Amino acid sequence: MTEIQCQTEAELIDGRVHAEAVRRKVREAVSRIKDSHGLTPGLAVVLVGSDPASEIYVRSKAKQAVEAGMASFEFRLPATTGAEELLEVIARLNDDPLVHGILVQLPLPAHLDSSLVINAINPLKDVDGFHVSNVGMVGTGQNAIAPCTPLGCMLMLQRLHPDLKGKTALVIGHSNIVGKPMARLLLNADCTVIVAHKSSTNIPQLARMADIVIAAAGVPGLVKADWIKPGATVIDVGINRIPAPELGLQEDGSARTRIVGDVDFATVRHVAGAITPVPGGVGPMTIACLLVNTLLAFCHLHNIPAPGLQPD
Ligand code: NAD
Numbered sequence: 369m370t371e372i373q374c375q376t377e378a379e380l381i382d383g384r385v386h387a388e389a390v391r392r393k394v395r396e397a398v399s400r401i402k403d404s405h406g407l408t409p410g411l412a413v414v415l416v417g418s419d420p421a422s423e424i425y426v427r428s429k430a431k432q433a434v435e436a437g438m439a440s441f442e443f444r445l446p447a448t449t450g451a452e453e454l455l456e457v458i459a460r461l462n463d464d465p466l467v468h469g470i471l472v473q474l475p476l477p478a479h480l481d482s483s484l485v486i487n488a489i490n491p492l493k494d495v496d497g498f499h500v501s502n503v504g505m506v507g508t509g510q511n512a513i514a515p516c517t518p519l520g521c522m523l524m525l526q527r528l529h530p531d532l533k534g535k536t537a538l539v540i541g542h543s544n545i546v547g548k549p550m551a552r553l554l555l556n557a558d559c560t561v562i563v564a565h566k567s568s569t570n571i572p573q574l575a576r577m578a579d580i581v582i583a584a585a586g587v588p589g590l591v592k593a594d595w596i597k598p599g600a601t602v603i604d605v606g607i608n609r610i611p612a613p614e615l616g617l618q619e620d621g622s623a624r625t626r627i628v629g630d631v632d633f634a635t636v637r638h639v640a641g642a643i644t645p646v647p648g649g650v651g652p653m654t655i656a657c658l659l660v661n662t663l664l665a666f667c668h669l670h671n672i673p674a675p676g677l678q679p680d
Pocket residue numbers: 517540541542543544545546547564565566567568571584585586587590605606607608650651652654
């Protein structure tokens with residue numbers, strides 16, 4: 369076990385503050401576009417079924433789009449919706465000139481093939497950045513729509529480290545929606561990137577080499593203080609609900625829960641140089657980046673120069 373250095377207190381990277389700065393920039397850009405071009409960026413969100421968590425996300429995305437001055441279109445389809453019907457909705461949205469961003473809320477019910485559905489979206493309107501064409505373009509360092517969560521992490525990182533070149537970054541998790549695109553964006557910024565996952569056997573040693581650790585495993589408290597190089601930047605993507613007996617019982621008698629990240633925040637904050645909390649870190653940046661992607665898609669579709677959206 370490495371001795372933990374406890375003399376420091378990490379800078380707290382406040383995702384809520386960053387996200388508000390990004391949303392303000394988007395709002396101002398949307399307002400300028402309305403004044404100069406008489407056009408309104410539009411975001412369409414498609415929800416199949418009534419998964420409670422997805423309902424909350426969809427409501428929040430629509431609300432924030434409206435607050436940014438965008439048009440918001442919601443399509444709520446029953447859980448029994450067939451692939452053909454869903455693909456018809458997507459085809460209509462692809463052709464709709466008022467819609468510049470299309471997001472199909474995941475996960476889809478088990479009978480629907482999410483790759484088939486996502487790849488049916490016009491890649492220029494794919495504001496989640498999951499279409500295989502956008503994945504390939506980001507992977508080859510081309511200008512394309514990047515997935516919202518890794519994009520949010522990059523905006524926060526670039527603020528802390530205006531030049532990421534040559535930094536060693538460890539990404540823990542290699543999912544298609546977080547870990548892999550995160551690694552590709554870091555590589556595009558000329559970081560030296562290590563990707564670890566559930567079959568990796570030496571994550572603590574890999575972490576100790578890293579100037580930047582991005583935890584996206586979905587394992588509460590996975591990243592320990594003695595994994596972290598003193599002064600490193602730690603970005604916690606994890607959102608995990610754990611029982612919290614200290615909060616008492618719910619009305620139905622079950623234990624209340626609380627949200628924690630993948631990082632043992634209470635101890636890691638004394639070793640890291642900067643750290644995101646959970647909640648209030650990466651989460652708020654994800655929806656802010658959905659607005660960024662919708663605005664960028666709009667600009668691309670209308671051949672309007674894209675505004676700078678990095679928070680000041
Ligand atoms: P996922 O389950 O698809 O992938 C998890 C990844 O972590 C896999 O690559 C797996 O190999 C790896 N992993 C699992 N256990 C591990 C371990 N013990 N050690 C090392 N690697 C391990 O999850 P996901 O969709 O990528 O999401 C990851 C986490 O991020 C989840 O907690 C999720 O809720 C959260 N998330 C947050 C946001 C946000 O906006 N903050 C967005 C998306 C996902």
